[in-house]
Amino acid sequence: MDEAIKELREQIMASRSIVFFGGAGVSTESGIPDFRSTDGLYHQKYAFPPEEILSHHYFMAQPEGFFRFYRDKMLYLEAKPNPAHQALAQLEKMGRLKAVITQNIDGLHQAAGSQNVLELHGSVHRNHCMACGRAYGVEAILAAEGVPRCSCGGIIKPDVVLYEEALDERVLDAAVAAIANADLLIVGGTSLSVYPAAGLIDYFTGRCLAVINRQKLGRSRGQLEICGAIGAVFAALNVDKMEVGSEGGSLT
Known part of the structure; x- marks a missing residue:
């Protein structure tokens, strides 16, 4: 896995437009159970x-x-952002990450400091x-x-968004546009089995598709696939030690 993480770091530093697409597995390390795992x-x-x-x-x-x-x-209002949420927020501050697209409703990306978060399934923090x-x-x-x-x-x-309800078209359109304009798409903590959300990655035509998941997906969709806990993977990237240069950046 060390070599794969090294490659992901290099891909991040070579990218000017990164998009992250995440599912329930992003928040399990914050103590929020997922739906479809054995204990879900x-x-x-x-x-x-x-x-x-x-x-x-x-x-x-x-x-x-x-x-x-x-x-x-x-x-799960006492849950706190984990290293994955924190690293993504840092990448956005560096100007590399352009959008976080999430299927989660917990608001942890915003709690970590991410600004451009596209919530496909809404948020528990908003009610009407x-x-x-x-x-x-x-x-x-x-x-x-x-x-x-x-x-x-x-x-x-x-x-x-409840079952039988449609996703917000404005959020969907923004997610499609972000993915279509990305040069690096990082997919994490999702089985890519829930549609229409899973179909969004079909709009990606960039340089590298990276997948981070605890288990290999039934059908590999990524050129770079890392099996492991997403928080641990992002912690190993040492995003806070990356220096961004004017022409792509360098690693320290």
Whole structure:
């Protein structure tokens, strides 16, 4: 893995437009469980499958059950950014990383300092009244008993994309544009099995596609593939010791 990390460092320093595309595996090292691993949410036992509880029709029909599950299993507000989040924020400050595209809803990229974060599935930190549109923070969800309601009486809905709901077209368009203009695309912590998000990497035509994942993907999509915990991989890159020059940069 050392040689692969060395190659990734070299690719980073040779790049002027890096985009990172990440999934649940980016946040597992911050203590947030994923969905599809052996110990993930989909392998736990509930009265209904998690994908049904997190669906639009269940939310509308059984909001009490939805919010009980949502507060219990979807909110990890004490989680902190790990070395992957921190390194990506540093790369953005260096002017190399142009965008973070994430399937996560935890806000950890922003907490680490990243500015241009495209949240494909929304965020637990944004909520709105379904009746009047008033915006609320996550505190409104936590403070309420049962179904959270606006002062107008409307239900406060998390701004997260539920099953059966479409992704935000503006976010999708921005993600497509970022990937299409990248010379290095780093994909991390995702199985590339959830569409339409996984199909975004098909828009990449740049120099190098790097994949970082704990297990090899069933179909290798990257010219550079690193198997390992993404936080450990980014920590080994020593991004804070990279010096950026005017013509591509150099490593110290």
